[in-house]
Amino acid sequence: SVKPQDNAEREALLSLKASLNNPLLNNNWTGSHCSINEPSRWFGIQCLNGRVISIVLENIGLTGKISENAFIRFTGLSVLSFKGNSISTKIMNFSSNPKLTRIDLSGNILYREISSSLLSLTVLESLQLQDNGLTGPIPEFNQSTLKSFNLSNNNLTGPIPGTRAIQSFTADSFSNNPGLCGPPSSITCSYDLKSDTAQGPDDDHDKKSNNDKNSFQRNFSQYLLIFDIIGLLIIILLFIAYYKKVRKLKTMMKDGQDTERSREHDQEEKILIEEEEEEERNRSVSSSQAVAGGHDQERGKLIFMGGHEVGFEMGDLLKASAEGLGKGISGNSYKAMMDGKPAVVVKRLRDLKPLSSEEFTRQLMMISNLKHPNVLPLLAYYHSKDEKLLIFRYAEKGNLFNRLHDDRGSRNRIPFRWSSRLSVARGVARALEYLHLNSTSLASAVPHGNLKCSNVLLTENDIVVVSDYGLASLVALPIASQRMVSYKSPEYQIAKRVSKKSDVWSYGCLLLELLTGKISAYTAPPGVNGVDICSWVHRAVREEWTAEIFDGEMSVSRTVAAHGMLRLLQIAMRCCDKSPEKRPEMTEVVREVDNIRAIESEDEDDLSFDRSLTDDSMSTVASGIVGDER
Secondary structure: OOOHHHHHHHHHHHHHHHHHOOHHHHHHOOOOOOOOOOOOOOOOEEEEOOEEEEEEOOOOOOEEOOOOOOOOOOOOOOEEEOOOOEEOOEOOOOOOOOOOOEEEOOOOOOEOOOOHHHHHOOOOOEEEOOOOOOEEOOOOOOOOOOOEEEOOOOEEEEEOOOOHHHHOOOHHHHOOOOEEEOOOOOOOOOOOOHHHHOOOOOHHHHHHHHHHHHHHHHHHHHHHHHHHHHHHHHHHHHHHHHHHHHHHHHHHHHOHHHHHHHHHHOHHHOOOOOHHHHHHHHHHOOHHHHHHHOOOOOOOEEEEOOOOOOOOOHHHHHHOEEEEEEEOOOEEEEEEEOOOOOOEEEEEEOOEOOOOHHHHHHHHHHHHOOOOOOEOOEEEEEEOOOOEEEEEEOOOOOEHHHHHHOOOOOOOOOOOOHHHHHHHHHHHHHHHHHHHHHOOOOOOOOOOOOOOHHHEEEOOOOOEEEOOOOHHHOEOHHHHHHHOOOOOOHHHHHHOOOOHHHHHHHHHHHHHHHHHOOOEOOOOOOOOOOEOHHHHHHHHHHOOOHHHOOOOOOOOOOHHHHHHHHHHHHHHHHHOOOOHHHOOOHHHHHHHHHOOOOOOOOOOOOOOOOHHHHHHHHHHHHHOOOOOOO
16 A cells, blocks of 8 residues: 555655656656665656655756755655756755755756755755855855765855865865855955954944844845846847847848848848958859868858869859758758759857867868768858858758658658668768767867767768767867767766767667667657657566567568667667776777678568567677666
């Protein structure tokens, strides 16, 4: 039977799920949240003896507001973490959670003052509140158990308390709080503190001194609030200006002459160049100047990369009709269609590092030197003070995400068979191997950094090409660390750094999406519910219902195909090992994927999957997998 307190915990978790409205939690938090003899099936929840002891929901894109009393039912809770999300709320009431030892709310949008209920947590060992918007003074924490403490990057004010616990931490725990003063920081409090320690009978004088201090703190907090409001207004105005410039770019591509007339009416919204620069560019740019022009620092030139016969100039691009393709990590993309010429993709870069013209050109030349049949080549780029554009060939058959998921269940759907999916797996593996072996010249030393289905393109001849590679060397570091990785590996969730091993993890996740036909929760578009594919596949292997893993659209009864699918699944799960050191190198992955045989033809009338093959083979698969047991 369900105990009343257990039911109260479940109701509290369901209320939390409703307030956060996250696709992963909406799909996963169903049924019983705790069991006596087995781990909880709810993502991020750990139980002991049927009671919740840990809630860890880190870096999964949570938004919304959490109620102040959301955790009063969890009297046995010892660990709570919402690290690296976008939750906008004040700090909750923890007076009913005496067993809490670790709290991590860093990297969110917390506001108001730090809750005094934290002072009642006598066994608290770690408190992480950095990278938020907290205001007001620091409470006088003095728990002897406190070993890790971080309040940096907030808007806290007033003197740092002199308690033994707080003074045991370095200034780094309080950095980037402009209103804080006193040790261990290097900022001296500017008002007179002598009245706190002066010896004498004048109580009125002491009271007046305290009132002066409180008045100073209140006024300082008010000034900071005013500055915050002004800063927010500036951000809103910048966003509006940016939105107008995006709309202006579309108009510019439809009619280049309208751009010049708009520039005369509204100088603030000029998009690319002034009239005389455009005329000079149209006269001077040609394919024969491409290689030499790669180092040309003249402002406002369209530079064509060597080895590509593009057949157009800036004037053609200005007159092209434009179609929005979507918003990516590094900027918006548009399909530009020119009369009698192949369509191209124009990527308008944003959130870049503060690079000089020479540095920007050098990085683009390094990227353009990466040439491989499965890597989308850079055709040209445009660089001026206000605009930075990259030009690529347009992939006629779209991206892998659309090929996998569009028109599911409709008569218009063209089946995506096993041999075609294996071809995609090979192409992406070869592209990543090439990037891993040839990316050392990039400043970021990150070969890709954001591999996902929407960045895998299919050309008119069904050749697989990988796009959006090497851009981590251009994007500002804080933006890159937050946005560059779609499939977030365990080490990335901790260190926020991308690497070749995180690329391998992303490749494994992409293979799982390719094999299952399911939409990943990490790459699902807005309004679409995805699943945590890694956890789902591991559970399927563990509970021996492996045949349910494979997308029925590609499943066939042929022995060679079934064994091939199982081998590709095994490769995917090795790539998704929680330990980066245990993941294979891409050279090894390419060799193994190339050894998987595709069937020469696929009989569309015989698509039943031979389940006995999975029963016999998955013991081998499961025995070699450590994987992600999230």
